[in-house]
Amino acid sequence: MTGAFVEVAPPRPRGEAAPSAARPSPALRLVRAAPPYLYLAPGLVLLVVWTYWPLTQTFYLSFHSWNLVPTSPMTPVGTDNYERLLTTPALADSVGRTFQVILGLLPFTVVVPLVVNLLARGVGGRMGAVYRGVVFAPMLVAPVAGAAAWMFLLDPGAGMVNAVLGTDVNWLNSTATAQWAIIVITGWHLVGFAVLVVAAGLAGIDSEYTAAARVDGASPGQITRWITLPLLSPTLAFLALMTVLLSAQWTFPLIDTLTQGGPAGSTTTIHYLLWEYGFRSHDAGLTAAAGMIFFVGFMLPAIPLARLADRTTREEGR
Amino acid sequence: MRLRRTAGHVALGLLGLACLFPIYWLYAASLRAPGDVHDQSPLPWPLSLENYADAFAKNDVAEMLLNTVTVAVLTALGQLLVALLAAYGMAAWRFRGHRLAHLMFVGIWLVPFQVTMLPNYALLARLGLLETLAGVIVPMSCSALGVLLLREHLMNFPKELLDAAKMDGRSSWATLWTVVVPVLRPVLAALGVLLFINAWNEYFWPAMVLQRSNAVIQLGLRSFMGTEGNDWGPLMATAGLASLPVLALYLFLQRHIVDAFVRSGLR
Numbered sequence: 001m002t003g004a005f006v007e008v009a010p011p012r013p014r015g016e017a018a019p020s021a022a023r024p025s026p027a028l029r030l031v032r033a034a035p036p037y038l039y040l041a042p043g044l045v046l047l048v049v050w051t052y053w054p055l056t057q058t059f060y061l062s063f064h065s066w067n068l069v070p071t072s073p074m075t076p077v078g079t080d081n082y083e084r085l086l087t088t089p090a091l092a093d094s095v096g097r098t099f100q101v102i103l104g105l106l107p108f109t110v111v112v113p114l115v116v117n118l119l120a121r122g123v124g125g126r127m128g129a130v131y132r133g134v135v136f137a138p139m140l141v142a143p144v145a146g147a148a149a150w151m152f153l154l155d156p157g158a159g160m161v162n163a164v165l166g167t168d169v170n171w172l173n174s175t176a177t178a179q180w181a182i183i184v185i186t187g188w189h190l191v192g193f194a195v196l197v198v199a200a201g202l203a204g205i206d207s208e209y210t211a212a213a214r215v216d217g218a219s220p221g222q223i224t225r226w227i228t229l230p231l232l233s234p235t236l237a238f239l240a241l242m243t244v245l246l247s248a249q250w251t252f253p254l255i256d257t258l259t260q261g262g263p264a265g266s267t268t269t270i271h272y273l274l275w276e277y278g279f280r281s282h283d284a285g286l287t288a289a290a291g292m293i294f295f296v297g298f299m300l301p302a303i304p305l306a307r308l309a310d311r312t313t314r315e316e317g318r
Numbered sequence: 319m320r321l322r323r324t325a326g327h328v329a330l331g332l333l334g335l336a337c338l339f340p341i342y343w344l345y346a347a348s349l350r351a352p353g354d355v356h357d358q359s360p361l362p363w364p365l366s367l368e369n370y371a372d373a374f375a376k377n378d379v380a381e382m383l384l385n386t387v388t389v390a391v392l393t394a395l396g397q398l399l400v401a402l403l404a405a406y407g408m409a410a411w412r413f414r415g416h417r418l419a420h421l422m423f424v425g426i427w428l429v430p431f432q433v434t435m436l437p438n439y440a441l442l443a444r445l446g447l448l449e450t451l452a453g454v455i456v457p458m459s460c461s462a463l464g465v466l467l468l469r470e471h472l473m474n475f476p477k478e479l480l481d482a483a484k485m486d487g488r489s490s491w492a493t494l495w496t497v498v499v500p501v502l503r504p505v506l507a508a509l510g511v512l513l514f515i516n517a518w519n520e521y522f523w524p525a526m527v528l529q530r531s532n533a534v535i536q537l538g539l540r541s542f543m544g545t546e547g548n549d550w551g552p553l554m555a556t557a558g559l560a561s562l563p564v565l566a567l568y569l570f571l572q573r574h575i576v577d578a579f580v581r582s583g584l585r
Contacts, residue, residue, distance in 0.1 A: 033413065050457040120327075123327055138341065149554075245427075279529075291433040299428055
């Protein structure tokens with residue numbers, strides 16, 4: 001059961017067991033079983049201390065009132081925090097805006113990559129490599145640096161965007177446009193990554209299928225509709241789910257640096273609301289309750305995604 | 319066919335232009351002479367490094383960059399080490415709880431930072447790690463992506479090599495460092511670059527641990543952006559410096575970096 005290939009001296013031996021000839025003593029069995037656990041220990045300890053235990057603490061906190069000051073007491077308040085959340089419009093508004101961001105990003109992470117890849121199937125070789133290299137670059141630009149670059153482009157006084165469009169819009173400071181600006185900037189960061197993921201998915205489709213369909217007299221449009229798209233659908237599903245996760249990761253720095261959730265709360269997504277509750281209002285109970293609601297909602301897309309990702313890393317190892 | 323190829327070039331070319339232009343404009347503005355920042359001419363001329371000098375003089379950019387390098391390198395190395403040990407433990411032995419351990423690593427993808435941030439913050443405060451670089455690095459040193467990726471590579475590791483090491487009477491620890499690591503070196507290098515880039519660009523976690531201090535470049539840039547009446551030249555120079563190391567890495571390792579990101583996507 002243990003020691004598949006080695007059973008000598010674990011790195012940090014626990015307990016002193018003298019090797020006995022006949023039946024291994026319990027202590028020796030312990031030493032022999034220890035190595036895998038010792039190797040796993042650093043990783044698992046980090047996970048428990050920084051993720052899983054805090055998750056239970058958040059659950060506990062969500063039924064208490066506390067202001068984040070270590071010396072001040074936590075008082076149990078029952079389901080008060082949840083009731084407060086559900087009766088103020090802030091949570092529902094922020095959830096709505098989060099959906100808006102995710103929907104707004106889908107053209108960048110699914111539609112444009114799909115269309116561009118279908119158009120560009122004939123483009124290969126050196127030019128293809130150059131295009132791929134260029135479109136991927138924004139994914140590597142730090143989000144805050146991307147924010148700075150776009151703040152400059154969108155500047156109401158001297159920005160390139162207003163100069164080109166001949167407009168005079170204060171893009172980041174008007175409730176009508178701020179949310180769209182955040183979506184476009186996030187989309188700019190992610191679109192190249194999505195293009196390459198779709199390209200990898202297309203490359204993985206066996207060309208024998210399309211060749212066979214062509215022999216049978218199918219038109220290019222029919223081949224795309226009935227062969228390529230169905231075979232590509234797992235990739236597209238992966239990207240759609242990925243958008244949910246990436247949107248959190250990439251919009252937060254943009255919102256925090258460009259709009260701070262404003263103007264008039266028009267860019268406050270659930271991620272930013274949690275941050276404000278926690279570190280601006282110092283209302284730990286309310287933050288924890290909102291966090292738990294967010295966590296449950298987040299699981300819905302995240303579970304299939306985690307399974308897909310788990311499977312992808314498995315295939316990658318082969 | 320020819321028409322199709324042209325359409326492909328046009329589509330990719332336009333997208334490439336849209337992707338590249340903001341980056342180009344950022345560096346172009348940073349290289350203009352201070353008076354010309356609002357110039358809309360496509361080429362920055364005359365070139366000037368004055369904005370960079372300004373950024374270094376006003377903003378402690380040198381210290382921020384040094385801190386960011388420290389954080390990104392140590393985070394990536396810590397994640398590599400922890401992931402290597404855990405993956406080795408999972409791949410080389412059969413043991414009770416194997417499945418549970420695997421699920422625990424996959425499971426952290428289900429828990430967003432925002433959900434656990436308050437307890438994390440309280441723990442950091444109790445450990446005295448708030449507003450320290452160690453507080454940014456240590457809690458981040460377990461990467462699920464790293465563990466799962468290395469585990470799969472180790473699962474397919476040639477068993478003969480491990481058996482030979484066992485015959486030689488080597489300990490599992492010696493086998494890891496003298497047999498496994500040399501063979502896995504390319505995989506470890508690619509993963510290391512990916513983890514470095516992620517750590518360099520990370521924003522949420524440093525913002526939480528360091529709060530209002532500007533120890534790393536991403537946060538320094540934020541405080542620079544917040545000041546009234548933007549000083550665009552030095553701001554663009556600082557933003558350029560904040561992305562320069564990763565873009566430079568990308569210039570040399572393009573194919574490897576793209577592969578690593580596309581195959582893993584998640585962190």
